[in-house]
Amino acid sequence: xxxxxxFVPVLALGALVACGGATAPGPATTRxxxxxxxxxxxxxxxxxxxxxxxxxxxxxxxxxxPAAVDFCHVQAPRIAEQVMAEHxxxxxxxxxxxxxxNPGNVAEGWLQELAVSFQAAVDTGGAPEAQxxxxxxxxPAGVELRLARGIRVEAACLMxxxxxxxxxxxxxxxxxYPQDRATxxxxxxxxxxxxxxxxxxxxxxx
Numbered sequence: 589x590x591x592x593x594x595f596v597p598v599l600a601l602g603a604l605v606a607c608g609g610a611t612a613p614g615p616a617t618t619r620x621x622x623x624x625x626x627x628x629x630x631x632x633x634x635x636x637x638x639x640x641x642x643x644x645x646x647x648x649x650x651x652x653x654p655a656a657v658d659f660c661h662v663q664a665p666r667i668a669e670q671v672m673a674e675h676x677x678x679x680x681x682x683x684x685x686x687x688x689x690n691p692g693n694v695a696e697g698w699l700q701e702l703a704v705s706f707q708a709a710v711d712t713g714g715a716p717e718a719q720x721x722x723x724x725x726x727x728p729a730g731v732e733l734r735l736a737r738g739i740r741v742e743a744a745c746l747m748x749x750x751x752x753x754x755x756x757x758x759x760x761x762x763x764x765y766p767q768d769r770a771t772x773x774x775x776x777x778x779x780x781x782x783x784x785x786x787x788x789x790x791x792x793x794x
Contacts, residue, residue, distance in 0.1 A: 625733040626722060629784035632675035633735070637782070639667045656748060657760040661690075676787070681739070683780040689749075689761070689770035698723070699736065699781060706738045707778055716740035716778040729788075736783035741773045749773045 647659045672679055682688075682695035684703050695703045706719040719738035727734055741749065748757060749770055761768055773779065 625786040626735060628675060629677055629679075629733060629735040629786050632671055632677045632679055632784050633737075633782055635675065636668060636671045636679060639671065640664060643667065653747060653754065654756045654760045657757060657764060660748075661764045677784045678787075679782070679784040681780055681782050683770060684778055687770050687773075687780070689765050689768050691767065693780070695781065698734065699783060702736050703781055706781065710738070710778045716776070719778070731785055732788040733786045734783065735786075736781045739779040739782055741775055741777040741779045743775050745773065745779065746775065749779070 643663060644656060644659050647655045647663070651658075668679060681693055682699050682703065683693050684707055685695060685700065688694050702721050705721075706714075706716070709719055710716050716738040717740040721734075721736050723734040724732070747753070748761065749772075751772055753761070753771060761771075
């Protein structure tokens with residue numbers, strides 16, 4: 589796999605992009621016709637992050653902090669499906685190896701390789717949010733581009749992923765994720781990766 593790493597200012601997804609629901613990468617149902625593949629991937633990830641952040645804040649305002657766990661378990665996958673369909677990409681989130689909350693967010697294959705690479709860069713002083721990979725070569729048939737970048741653990745993440753989790757939140761985590769391995773993080777850690785995969789354009793004859 590030939591991977592082009594770029595260290596650039598990332599789009600502002602915010603800490604809430606790391607909430608731990610599964611994002612099933614089903615096939616896209618629509619696709620813009622003329623957008624550059626990388627721009628499409630970046631736009632989809634930004635849209636995903638913006639919607640997560642907005643709707644999660646609304647859920648917590650209505651129902652309190654424990655609602656964050658319920659939201660990530662139920663609503664985050666729904667938002668992912670909507671964004672994939674609207675942007676014509678596949679996308680999702682994975683945890684750093686061994687630190688997943690949802691079993692569906694375990695990094696495998698190319699994402700596992702990137703997670704290890706990103707973690708090594710962070711361990712030597714790199715910023716999690718600055719880790720970005722754009723992959724255009726050695727991708728599977730039917731794929732034009734893969735893009736992934738790191739997710740930083742922000743202060744807000746520690747409510748559900750830190751060392752001192754409120755009992756009512758811990759109980760909700762245990763209910764939804766009995767095999768949770770995603771606590772004990774500190775602010776500034778690498779939480780995982782958010783990724784998008786753009787399908788190749790198929791030329792058709794009129």
